[in-house]
Amino acid sequence: MKTFCGRANPTTGSMEWLEEGEDYDYHQEIARSRYADMLHDKDRNVKYYQGIRAAVSRVKERGEKAIVLDIGTGTGLLSMMAASAGADFCYAIEVFKPMANAAVKIVEKNGFSDKIKVINKHSTEVTVGPDGDMQSRANILVTELFDTELIGEGALPTYEHAHKYLVQEGCEAVPHRATVYVQLVESRRMWSWKKLFPVHVEAEDGEKILVPPSEMENCPGVPSVCDIQLNQMPSNDFSTLSDVVKMFSVDFSKPVQSASTYYRVQLEPVKSGKAQIVLSWWDIDMDPSGMINCTMAPYWVKPTSALQWRDHWMQCVYFLPREEPVLQGEKVYLTACRDEYSVWYNLQKAREGEERADEEEHKADAGVESPVCRCRAHLLWNRPRFGELNDQTRTRQYIKSLRKVLKTDSVCLCISDGSLLPVLAHYLGAKQVQCLQPSRIDLYHPHKLWQAFFKANNLEDKIKIIEARPELLKPSHLEDKKISVLVGEPFFTTSLLPWHNLYFWYARTAVSTHLASNVTVLPQSASLHMMIVEFQDLWRIRSPCGTCEGFDVRTMDDMIKDSLNFRESREAEPHPLWEYPCKSLSDPQEVLTFDFTQTVPQHCLSTEGSVKLLRKGKSHGAVLWMEYHLTADISVSTGLMQLSNEKVHLHFNLLCQ
Ligand code: SAH
Numbered sequence: 001m002k003t004f005c006g007r008a009n010p011t012t013g014s015m016e017w018l019e020e021g022e023d024y025d026y027h028q029e030i031a032r033s034r035y036a037d038m039l040h041d042k043d044r045n046v047k048y049y050q051g052i053r054a055a056v057s058r059v060k061e062r063g064e065k066a067i068v069l070d071i072g073t074g075t076g077l078l079s080m081m082a083a084s085a086g087a088d089f090c091y092a093i094e095v096f097k098p099m100a101n102a103a104v105k106i107v108e109k110n111g112f113s114d115k116i117k118v119i120n121k122h123s124t125e126v127t128v129g130p131d132g133d134m135q136s137r138a139n140i141l142v143t144e145l146f147d148t149e150l151i152g153e154g155a156l157p158t159y160e161h162a163h164k165y166l167v168q169e170g171c172e173a174v175p176h177r178a179t180v181y182v183q184l185v186e187s188r189r190m191w192s193w194k195k196l197f198p199v200h201v202e203a204e205d206g207e208k209i210l211v212p213p214s215e216m217e218n219c220p221g222v223p224s225v226c227d228i229q230l231n232q233m234p235s236n237d238f239s240t241l242s243d244v245v246k247m248f249s250v251d252f253s254k255p256v257q258s259a260s261t262y263y264r265v266q267l268e269p270v271k272s273g274k275a276q277i278v279l280s281w282w283d284i285d286m287d288p289s290g291m292i293n294c295t296m297a298p299y300w301v302k303p304t305s306a307l308q309w310r311d312h313w314m315q316c317v318y319f320l321p322r323e324e325p326v327l328q329g330e331k332v333y334l335t336a337c338r339d340e341y342s343v344w345y346n347l348q349k350a351r352e353g354e355e356r357a358d359e360e361e362h363k364a365d366a367g368v369e370s371p372v373c374r375c376r377a378h379l380l381w382n383r384p385r386f387g388e389l390n391d392q393t394r395t396r397q398y399i400k401s402l403r404k405v406l407k408t409d410s411v412c413l414c415i416s417d418g419s420l421l422p423v424l425a426h427y428l429g430a431k432q433v434q435c436l437q438p439s440r441i442d443l444y445h446p447h448k449l450w451q452a453f454f455k456a457n458n459l460e461d462k463i464k465i466i467e468a469r470p471e472l473l474k475p476s477h478l479e480d481k482k483i484s485v486l487v488g489e490p491f492f493t494t495s496l497l498p499w500h501n502l503y504f505w506y507a508r509t510a511v512s513t514h515l516a517s518n519v520t521v522l523p524q525s526a527s528l529h530m531m532i533v534e535f536q537d538l539w540r541i542r543s544p545c546g547t548c549e550g551f552d553v554r555t556m557d558d559m560i561k562d563s564l565n566f567r568e569s570r571e572a573e574p575h576p577l578w579e580y581p582c583k584s585l586s587d588p589q590e591v592l593t594f595d596f597t598q599t600v601p602q603h604c605l606s607t608e609g610s611v612k613l614l615r616k617g618k619s620h621g622a623v624l625w626m627e628y629h630l631t632a633d634i635s636v637s638t639g640l641m642q643l644s645n646e647k648v649h650l651h652f653n654l655l656c657q
Pocket residue numbers: 038039071072073074075076077078093094095096099121122123124143144145154158
């Protein structure tokens with residue numbers, strides 16, 4: 001079977017559709033999957049094992065045979081736990097064929113083939129009966145179908161179906177229940193991932209303030225979950241406005257409803273402030289008594305208990321549709337709305353003396369509709385990009401450097417996606433400002449966003465958007481003028497890795513004939529930097545596991561190793577490094593520089609050399625980032641910001657990615 005896969009080509013800035021074989025998808029899936037991380041999650045594994053043992057004992061105590069249904073068996077781990085705990089038979093369901101094949105091998109290797117039947121189907125396709133996949137309904141339901149948002153991987157419809165067709169009434173479920181917790185916070189940092197803040201520019205003729213259009217101000221944004229390693233968020237970057245409260249629970253041992261619904265809690269702010277963000281996480285009780293609990297709570301909730309690091313489950317950041325001022329002690333209602341796969345939040349003020357608002361009225365207020373971006377900005381800019389555009393230190397560097405290079409007669413062309421640089425250039429006095437907005441990103445009609453943006457700032461007719469690819473730029477687009485200042489951040493929406501933004505260099509080369517002989521290119525160059533590091537935890541997502549709770553899972557290790565060796569998996573992978581603490585084992589080192597004042601050379605650029613290790617440690621990998629030299633003395637870094645504590649601990653650019 002062949003599939004078509006879209007891939008951005010950083011030399012053309014375009015999406016290209018390539019025909020790929022069946023194994024392509026499979027390797028991508030395994031290489032990027034979180035199976036290794038799950039197998040290293042000791043806390044999760046131990047608690048599942050305890051919960052499964054307890055469930056098998058309860059069934060046996062009732063004098064029944066223990067028949068287990070394990071939905072989403074992956075490596076077969078939870079079924080093997082159940083079989084070891086004395087279950088009579090396990091049906092291990094796995095929809096992803098390569099994983100089902102691996103489960104068969106792992107189960108056999110561990111000697112459980114007679115107790116565990118691996119079924120390569122989606123659970124909703126599984127049949128029960130004498131000729132069915134399962135001989136009878138199960139009385140123990142074991143699953144691990146949760147993502148950071150709990151329900152994003154389809155746990156609810158899967159449970160709903162399983163209770164209707166695959167398990168007995170009154171079955172034991174491991175986990176028994178899940179509970180979602182929330183805490184209301186104010187955080188300029190996190191709010192900057194959703195809102196565009198006004199940009200202040202000191203121009204010759206006074207201060208200019210660039211404001212977002214009103215449709216952007218009131219836009220609910222996008223519904224996709226924002227999951228982060230909340231424990232790495234600096235504590236001075238947010239302030240908690242409420243205690244932690246339970247938002248909703250799901251009992252997995254009873255029939256589960258997946259239809260859209262909402263839950264509401266009353267909160268009494270512990271502090272006055274601007275309610276902007278709902279932080280959320282969940283825990284699962286492996287048994288009905290709640291004695292075996294596995295929690296995703298951040299460090300400040302239970303400061304005494306040891307935290308288990310994991311990347312397959314983190315914490316969620318939800319953005320309220322609007323910022324709401326709240327007063328200490330003045331009650332508010334927080335509503336969680338959910339459909340089958342996602343959750344979103346709303347906040348309403350409680351009316352004086354009123355314990356519960358009228359249900360129907362409340363329903364209307366609650367905004368049961370899932371958030372959909374109306375302003376287009378949330379489609380054009382993802383959350384890290386919002387963070388970048390709101391980074392005042394970074395903006396100041398651009399303003400400072402533009403001020404240096406712009407003259408009153410400057411003809412300026414900007415090549416970057418969804419950039420504010422053209423507006424800054426206009427405010428700083430450039431005579432003519434144009435911006436290349438090629439059609440590859442017009443899926444979201446960004447020109448409509450720009451029209452609204454220009455209108456809100458009275459900039460109509462001041463900045464020209466040229467909807468052409470660089471190689472198709474014509475003198476008439478530029479009113480037959482030569483470009484005296486070519487600017488870029490550079491940033492392109494198709495970039496995944498830092499060097500993909502070198503597309504700026506290719507675009508600069510393509511527009512060469514339009515450049516004045518004394519053109520200024522900003523940034524004038526870029527350099528790729530590298531450092532060898534030891535990660536505190538991130539190594540777990542790659543490291544072989546060997547045995548997991550006594551079960552041999554080396555087949556899985558080999559599969560992951562194979563897939564990591566497959567084509568682009570061998571390339572670097574993007575990670576928001578502020579979320580993953582590491583220490584440096586070498587000095588940061590400049591690896592390559594790219595001179596944007598010249599065209600892209602015909603020959604291949606490469607470098608070779610050695611790195612001096614400064615201290616003992618496990619070198620888990622090299623981290624790479626770009627620095628852009630805007631002018632000779634002004635640079636911005638997309639990676640390392642600061643070395644501290646005798647150059648050991650690193651501070652990376654804190655932009656949510
Ligand atoms: N149970 C394993 C793996 C969990 S990962 C463990 O705990 O280590 C979840 C797995 O469930 C994935 O392999 C995914 O392909 C599978 N899956 C998710 N929903 C499913 C469904 N409804 N039916 C069958 N498999 C499913």
